[in-house]
Each structure stands twice: as structure tokens, then as C-alpha cells.
Amino acid sequence: MEFFGVFPAVDLALLKAGYHLLYIDLQDLYGAPLALEYMDRFFTHVTAHFGLLPKCVLEGFSRGGLFALNWAKGNTKAVACIYLDAPVCDFRSWPGGKGKAVGSPIDWRKLKAVYGLSESQALSYPHNPVDSLGELASARVPIIAVYGEADVDLPPEENILLLESRYRSLGGEIDVIAKPGVGHHPHSLDDPSPIVNFILAKTQRA
Numbered sequence: 001m002e003f004f005g006v007f008p009a010v011d012l013a014l015l016k017a018g019y020h021l022l023y024i025d026l027q028d029l030y031g032a033p034l035a036l037e038y039m040d041r042f043f044t045h046v047t048a049h050f051g052l053l054p055k056c057v058l059e060g061f062s063r064g065g066l067f068a069l070n071w072a073k074g075n076t077k078a079v080a081c082i083y084l085d086a087p088v089c090d091f092r093s094w095p096g097g098k099g100k101a102v103g104s105p106i107d108w109r110k111l112k113a114v115y116g117l118s119e120s121q122a123l124s125y126p127h128n129p130v131d132s133l134g135e136l137a138s139a140r141v142p143i144i145a146v147y148g149e150a151d152v153d154l155p156p157e158e159n160i161l162l163l164e165s166r167y168r169s170l171g172g173e174i175d176v177i178a179k180p181g182v183g184h185h186p187h188s189l190d191d192p193s194p195i196v197n198f199i200l201a202k203t204q205r206a
Helices: 009-016 033-049 064-074 105-115 119-123 134-138 160-169 193-205
Strands: 056-061 079-085 143-148 174-179
Touching (some): 009 056, 009 193, 033 105, 056 064, 064 079, 079 193, 105 119, 143 160, 143 193, 174 193
Parallel strands (some): 056 079, 079 143
């Protein structure tokens, strides 16, 4: 989803294992309905024209979490698993800055515009990933997530830890790896094998 080529340890390991890496540039769309429409068309194109399997692994780094989680809940049969890394799981946290995060006023304005929301509508929006996990849990889509315990840009308790708690309560499968003393960067792990092994297991099962 975002950001292509950044902290690519997992991508490189999967490429070495014979997987394909695909990316569509949807900058400044924040997982909004328009972005999901482009993702639908992209997925249809690459599976129809390149002989790829009709199930994928979604990677959601930072704001890419919005793209990955929003598309997955509407396309559960097309998702083998999701890898989240310091993800945005509630846009009120970031870019909204309505909790502990500082947020980004520029991105908040862009997000509201692309979603077509007023300030009050954005604050009461019921379809943030943390608020709409039922489809993913019912479809038993596995999730692996990595985060830094010292992340002040995307406070874990407003994002991945909140998502983890709610997903588990719905019966969803989620493995979460904490990095003590690490902030929002760097993403991934020094040894990416726990993530890679999770993905290999879930795609082979799919």
C-alpha cells in the first residue's frame, strides 16, 4: 500500500521465495472509497492478465494501514493475510490528532476532502478500521502486526493495540510483535523471519 521500497526486508525475502510484489500509487487518498475503487480495478487487472493467484497479501505500513484494512474488509475472499507495520487504524488519531497523536493538519484537510466529510462527520465516522472489523473476523483473515512501543506519531493504544483488542474479541486471528524503545521508525524487524514465516504459512494454507 505505502510506502513502496521503504524498509523492504520482508518484500525482498518474499521475492526471493518466488512471490510477486505489486504496488499502485494512491498517494493522498488515505484508503478512501475512491482509493478502494482503484484497488479493485488494479486487482482485477493483475489477476486477469498476469496469471497471479486470486488471493494476495496486503502490506499496510503507517497510513497504508487504512488502505489495507479498508480494502480487505470488502474483499475478504481475495486476502490470504495482512501484514501491518505501525499502522494507522483510526484516522481520528492520525492525521486527525484528536487523541494523543500530534496529527497532521494538512493531511487531515486532504483526508476529509477525499472522503467527502465535514469535521463533525469525520469525527463520528463509523467505518474506521478499528470500528469495522466484523467482516474480517467472520472471514478469519489472519493479521500479523509490528509496532514500536515508543511510537508517539501513531500511539499504539489508539491504533494497533486497539485494533488487536477488538479483533480478538470478535474471534479474529492476530499476532502482534512489539519493539521496545522503538518509535514510528524504523519499520519491520532486524530479522524479518517471523513476519515472512507467518505470510508463508498463511498463503500456503490459502
